[in-house]
Amino acid sequence: MLDANLKTQLKAYLEKVVQPIEIVASLDDSAKAREMQELLADIEGLSDKITVVEDSTGAVRRPSFSINRAGSDIGVRFAGIPMGHEFTSLVLALLQVGGHTIKLDEATIEQIRNLDGDYEFETFISLSCHNCPEVVQALNAMSVINPRIKVTTIDGGVFQKEVEDRQIMAVPMMFLNGEHFGQGRTNVEEILAKLDTNAGARQAAELNKKDVFDVLIVGGGPAGAASAIYAARKGIKTGVLAERFGGQVLDTLAIENFVSIKETDGPKFAVALEQHVKEYEVDIMNTQRAVKLVPGKVAEVHTATGAVLKAKTVILSTGARWREINVPGEKEYRNHGVAYCPHCDGPLFKGKRVSVIGGGNSGVEAAIDLAGIVQHVTLIEFGTELRADAVLQRKLHSLPNVKVILSAQTTEIHGDGKKVNGLSYKDRNTNELHRVDLEGVFVQIGLVPNTEWLKGTVALSKHGEIEIDPRGQTSVPGVFAAGDVTTVPYKQIVIAVGEGAKAALSAFDHLIRSDDEVEAEQEKIAAAA
Incomplete structure (x- = not known):
């Protein structure tokens, strides 16, 4: 699973582990489970402080694994294989559960310790999302500091049925005790501000004391x-x-x-x-x-x-x-089919039809990236020609599953009350209205x-x-x-x-x-x- 270079790097990091770690794997007979088993075997072979065992009691999600500090209730769980952007999250989880210092200031650590309540977080991510790791790492660190905070990171690409059932169309998406908690890039301080309702007043009091x-x-x-x-x-x-x-x-x-x-x-x-x-x-x-x-x-x-x-x-x-297009349906279906980050949310639309609005560099790059994931991309540009760099336009036009519509004004985003199912645009040359059936709209029209x-x-x-x-x-x-x-x-x-x-x-x-x-x-x- 891990190449020789990654093993060498990971072995060096794992030398910093000071507490024994038990990794509990909940597997099934899927190909992903076999990959996970191989990854965990590689990790176990890199440190004498790490032991891998299999759980047969029936975990909520399989394949998944938890990283636990032996003899304690400290631990975090990954449902899926944390590679790609999440490999750093995996490494940090191993180190922090293993007793390595968490790099937060003492005041923040104390605030986390003093949270009164039981919190169970579920965070849906995609491995190509560059915003997701900060959320995952923040919650994992908080869980290690305060064991009453339980966290599970879920790869939406592996658990697609759950993603569809829970209408998750943007990542990172956080749930707390079964209820929606937030989405988008979030750090420890922002999470704390929502959990600790008195934090704002305390922060204001401290800021007011500062000199000119x-x-x-x-x-x-x-x-x-x-x-x-x-x-x-x-x-x-x-x-x-x-x-x-x-x-x-x-x-x-x-x-x-x-x-x-x-x-x-x-x-x-x-x-x-x-x-x-x-x-x-x-x-x-x-x-x-x-x-x-x-x-x-x-x-x-x-x-x-x-x-x-x-x-x-x-x-x-x-x-x-990000600039919004300000048409009916955009706000109603934001994070339910309307998205602004193709790198983060693109994998959630695997095999589906989507549209990109905007023909500048951002829009054309988004269409190129999405074309490798989704079934079909319709790029809609208001002007009479694309504004992206020539090299990007050549790449775009070479893709068989991309259609470009010029001189088109998006007029409405449609949905079924829960998620996007299409959009309408006006042909600026004829004033005729057209509808495109699709499942996702990525807005890329500047700032x-x-x-x-x-x-x-x-x-x-x-x-x-x-x-x-x-x-x-x-x-x-x-x-x-x-x-x-x-x-x-x-x-x-x-x-x-x-x-x-x-x-x-x-x-x-x-x-x-x-x-x-x-x-x-x-x-x-x-x-x-």
Whole structure:
């Protein structure tokens, strides 16, 4: 199951296991069960602290296996074979159940330990989903810290009947004690905030105690991270307020155009950003959403939890999110056939008919990826021609199970009350309406800036972007902006990083000039006296 290279790497990791582990396998006579048995045998052979036994008492799902700390009630379960993006989740589960240190701060660990209740999580994932591992790893770590939290990770590709019965059409999808808990990329702090209902008030109280920042950066994507590094290197008091550190880049799969890094993916890049920022004295306030900006010599940023942070300068780098098509049926069937991440949710539509809306690079790449999984892809483009790079268009047109419809305006997404079963579009040349029967719709029409909370405070373009000058200065003195949220053309990671650095340097220059003005005024007062 594991090649020689993976075995060598895994053996080195398993040397960190300090507590005996018992892996309990619940198998059947399927091909997947035989693969699982081979994988577990490989793992058992790499450490004398790991024992594999078979369970014949009748597990809920087969094939599956649990990783248990011998002599305790600590353990996690995988239903399916955690390879692909989930191999790291498997390795971490082995290490953490085996007593290796969990890399969370002590306050978070204590908060998890103190959760009062019994929680049984089921998380549906796909092995090609780059957002799923963070959820799996967060819940697994929480389960090891607090054994009253039970977790099972379920590969939707293996348990397809359950996926269909429970109407799961997007991953990661979490259930708690049998009820829907949430979907999409989620970290420990976000899960805790939902479980611990008093956490928000406690966090707000702590944030309100903080002193005035020299620069407060709102947003933790590439632009925000670059701003934080450049500001901190100037020796000024720097804070980052982020809803989720990494931002939109967390939803990006392949990154092949960031200068000096030949190839990486979004989640890895986001981790590298955060690690780099943490090399400096930066106060990172994660899982916090800004809801109001009050300009002034000392500006205020209000959060959704009720906290008020103060800063001499502010850098806005809140990024952007997937743009919606805003037609009937889109919101009603979101995560029930309407999706925005083909890499994550594509495997759930194996053998089915889907549509991709959008003919830019994102849309064409999505159609190419999906064509290898689904029965048929219909790509719908509003314009008279595709806007994707020529190399992508050539690949798209070479695929036998893809149909491209140009000059088409999507007018409605249809469903049966539970899930998508088709869409309608208008031929913009003839105004005729057409219906396409299908099971999934992937929306890929670009991004919309996260600026709703800033309306009436800073000048915005007609597209909702923050208007900035060449220095990153907004219409409000002392308030700067950077990245995809601004009017800067070309929404690229490398550009966002440069804009973030520029905004930080501009903020520092503003601080210096402001201090000089204060000193000059004080000298005038002293001379007059």
